[in-house]
Amino acid sequence: MTRKSTTELCVFFGCNLLIWGSKKHLVVDSSVGEAKYRVVAQGVTEILWLKSLLSELGYPCTQTLVLWCDNLVTKSMVENPIFHSRTKHIEIDVHFVREKVENGDVDIRYVPTLHQVADIFTKGLSRDRFVFLCTKLGLRGHLCLTLTLILLLL
Numbered sequence: 001m002t003r004k005s006t007t008e009l010c011v012f013f014g015c016n017l018l019i020w021g022s023k024k025h026l027v028v029d030s031s032v033g034e035a036k037y038r039v040v041a042q043g044v045t046e047i048l049w050l051k052s053l054l055s056e057l058g059y060p061c062t063q064t065l066v067l068w069c070d071n072l073v074t075k076s077m078v079e080n081p082i083f084h085s086r087t088k089h090i091e092i093d094v095h096f097v098r099e100k101v102e103n104g105d106v107d108i109r110y111v112p113t114l115h116q117v118a119d120i121f122t123k124g125l126s127r128d129r130f131v132f133l134c135t136k137l138g139l140r141g142h143l144c145l146t147l148t149l150i151l152l153l154l
Contacts, residue, residue: 008118009043010137011050017137019046022121036074041097043067044106064104068111078108 011019047065054061069075078101100106119125120133 008121009039009046010118010121011043011047013050013054015138018050020118020121022118036069036071037077037097040067040069040074040078040108043069044097044100048100048105064107066107066109068109068116070111070113070116072110075108075110 008022009020010017044067047067051061051065078097097106097108101108113119115136117133117136120130120137125133
């Protein structure tokens with residue numbers, strides 16, 4: 001209705017879901033690629049903060065952090081500087097994410113929309129798809145029902 005995109009985020013530590021949620025963007029994005037790129041930049045910031053927090057708590061993470069994105073255009077924007085002319089208006093996000101990928105701090109990988117677990121927070125889903133994503137989140141039985149009730153109350 002407002003043409004503003006909604007960001008959805010799930011952060012896992014191993015198989016454990018640590019952070020989740022959704023947030024409506026403050027501005028209208030001019031393309032899906034731009035909206036997804038802003039989400040990727042927010043996600044990179046979030047997982048780098050979490051990595052820093054865990055390190056301060058005595059649990060340093062030496063592995064490359066993986067961020068899953070369901071948009072191939074966004075993944076290409078990270079990997080290919082040729083897109084620069086199309087991304088000037090989101091230049092800070094582009095450079096920040098590209099730098100983190102080039103340094104090996106973060107790896108952006110593609111996940112088909114069918115398997116994008118964060119969709120459970122923002123999209124109307126069929127019962128089968130909802131249960132499938134609940135299972136991917138590690139929720140079973142009554143926990144899935146509880147999540148359903150919580151999402152309905154929002």
